[in-house]
Amino acid sequence: MGKPKTAPPAEQAEVGVLIYRDKRFRSRVLVLPSGQTASVERGQVEAATEELREFLDQHADFEPLE
Structure with a gap:
């Protein structure tokens, strides 16, 4: 039997991925x-x-894409 999987810490739990656009830098x-x-x-x-x-x-350089 394998180890049981543990949940990630609450602050790192995945809440669904959102894509943000960086309005200032490409990388x-x-x-x-x-x-x-x-x-x-x-x-x-x-x-x-x-x-x-x-x-x-909180940063003006980023905006969420819809």
């Missing part, structure tokens, strides 16, 4: 206060955690 690495990183590639970043969504929502 960069974002470092959040917690140390989590996210990569902007081709002017877009995937926000899969609530922490990253909140970070992106």
